[in-house]
Amino acid sequence: MRKTKIAAVIVLGVLAGWVIFNTLFDFYGGRPETPTQLMQLDSYDEGMSLREVFETFPAYGAGRADLRLLNDNNLAWAARWDLLDKARQSIDVSYFILKQDVFGIAFLSHLLKKAKEGVKVRILLDAYGSRLSWDLEGNDYLDALVNTGNVEIRMYRPLYDRVLQGIIHLSVAVAVASEHDKILVVDGKRAITGGRNIAKEYFSHPADAEMVFRDVEVEVSDQGAAQALTTAFETQFLSDGAEPVSSEILNLNTQKADLNRAYQAMDSWLRGEGQGRVKEIVSEAHEWREEMLAMAHLEGNLSTPLPPYLNAEIRVLDSAARFGMPGDAISLAGTRLVNSAREEIFIQNPYVMVSEETLGVFAQASKNGVPITLFTNSPEASESIVSQAFFLEQWPYILSAVPTLKLYANDDKQMVHAKLASFDNIVSLIGTYNLSPLSMATNSEIVIAVWSREFSRRLTQRPRKQLDQGRPGVYQYRIQRHPDGSAMVNEEGAPVVAFGPKDHIDMEDNEKNKFVLGVIKSVGAAAGVSPFF
Incomplete structure (x- = not known):
């Protein structure tokens, strides 16, 4: 009995100490102390029109800007290369993922070249998504840039910080919160943002690589908008969670020469100078050289005309990493737009894991008669097992709660990675925000809101075309309904599926989806647990 009491006292003491420690000290490294202008919306009233809702978005950086949609993967890379080439004063770079492949190394090589020309370069990479700092060779690439004296690199939330803070706060959200922005700003005047990270799957033609994503970005040419994106960049870059990368004390292997060759080779390839010239620049067989030569459709793309600009009114919305705290500007803006839409809501998003609150918002739009x-x-x-586990469990319930919603699933070789939305074909959102708990309450995100009917048409044109093509690239998931439109349910109260994943995918023979089903069954085994978080 005495030992039990002692153990109870120890446990209570530890819990009390943990509470006091968390009360006195804030160890959420990386969370901004005060929200910036881009994270705050003006007051909102029920019944506002879409235009009135748009006016509640941040005024900082607002105005008319020249916008260029970058749908094609190869052209998106060429546009990025050209933008870097034109840099004369500064370059700010923020990405969740920058891989050590041909595109990642070439991107770093161009930044190195500009730094040697005197351009000030700031780079922010997420320490989990971008694993260069995990690898000796990757560290050597970063060191080559830092040693120029014109490059400042920071890694957002190194792994040991994540683990420590997650344990201290007993929170998975604190452990996984990441820098999910994708921002490139040049000379404080032009910028690119959207869904693409820096890796082969984002910039390859479908015929040139095994795994290729279908994504979209927007190039913004406007000083006010570029300054707003710089502010979003600095919110994370200057935070306590961004750890500077210092020059190595003992550098046994420099990658500077390799980066120089990578720049020359990529620039030559993009100018269409042929395989012979690339092999002349890089005589030995580098892995990244072979990757480059495999990109047949990328060759000569610098001479391909880019899509035309469209001048339109924009607003910039920012959400900093916030460790499990909902209510950010982007989520609130999206909710307001859904509430005010009256004609149509069109959403393309790679991941769908909606909360009870989000489901309620869409259900109300459906009651308003809005087709979604x-x-x-x-x-x-999809490459995300966890998100698909939730999606497989949720989708019938989503259709049951939102009768006017039509749900389509991409089954093409190219995974959909674009994050876009259109409301009544006049207000559009394009950026990094996913329909998942990580975007809704944890990661940093950036979104451009655009007021333009023509921009909305251009933005949704490609996904609408894919939907029109139908099977086998796209399938519509459906549930059975009564004549009055209400969902039919089985004895357990679950919606009855009319057509779903099991009707076009051999779930039992697919190893990945076996695991997915196992996750779902494990979650469902907990009696009374909602499929929504």
Whole structure:
């Protein structure tokens, strides 16, 4: 009995100490102390029109800007290369993922070249998504840039910080919160943002690589908008969670020469100078050289005309990493737009894991009679096992709660990675925000809101075309309904599926989806647990 009491006292003491420690000290490294202008919306009243809702978005950086949609993967890379080439004063770079492949190394090589020309370069990479700092060779690439004296690199939330803070706060959200922005700003005047990270799957032609994503970005030419994106960049870059990368004390192997060759080779390839010239620049067989030569459709793309600019009114919305705290500017803006839409809501998003609150917002739009199209990935097309586990459990309930919603699943070779939305074909959102708990309450995100009917048409043109093509690239998931439109349910109260993933995917023979089903069954085994978080 005495030992039991002692153990109870120890446990209570530890819990009390943990509470006091968390009360006195804030160890959420990386969370901004005060929200910036881009994270705050003006007051909102029920019944506002879409235009009135748009006016509640941040005024900082607002105005008319020249916008260029970058749908094509190869042209998106060429546009990025050209933008870097034109840099004369400064370059700010922020990415969740920058891989050590041909595109990642070439991107760093161009930044190195500009730094040697005197351009000030700031780079922010997420320490989990971008694993260069995990690898000796990757560290050597970063060191080559830092040693120029014109490059400042920071890694957002190194792994040991994540683990420590997650344990201290007993929170998975604190452990996984990441820098999810994708921002490139040049000379404080032009910028690119959207869904693409820096890796082969984002910039390859479908015929040139095994795994290729279908994504979209927007190039923004406007000083006010570029300054707003710089502010969003600095919110994370200057935070306590961004750890500077210092020059190595003992550098046994420099990658400076390799980066120099990578720049020359990529520039030559983009100018269409042929394989012979690339092999002349890089005589030995580098892995990244072979990757480059495999990109047949990328060759000569600098001479391909880019899509035309469109001048339109924009607002910039920012959400900093916030460790499990909902209510950010982007989520609130999206909710307001859904509430005010009256004609149509069109959404394309790679991941769908909605909360009870989000489901309620869409259900109310359905009650208002608004048709909703949601285009995402099938389990076969998605690379995220966890998100598909939730999606497989949720989708019938989503259709049951939102009768006017049509749900389409991409089953094409190219995974949908674009994050876009259109409301009444006049207000559009394009950026990094996913329909998932990580975007809704944890990660940093950036979104451009655009007021333009023509921009909305251009933005949704490609996904609408894919939907029109139908099977086998796209499948519509449906549930059975009564004549009055209400959902039919089985004895357990679950919606009855009319057509779903199991009707076009061999779930039992697919190893990935076996695991997905196992996750779902484990979650469902907990009696009374809602499929929504």
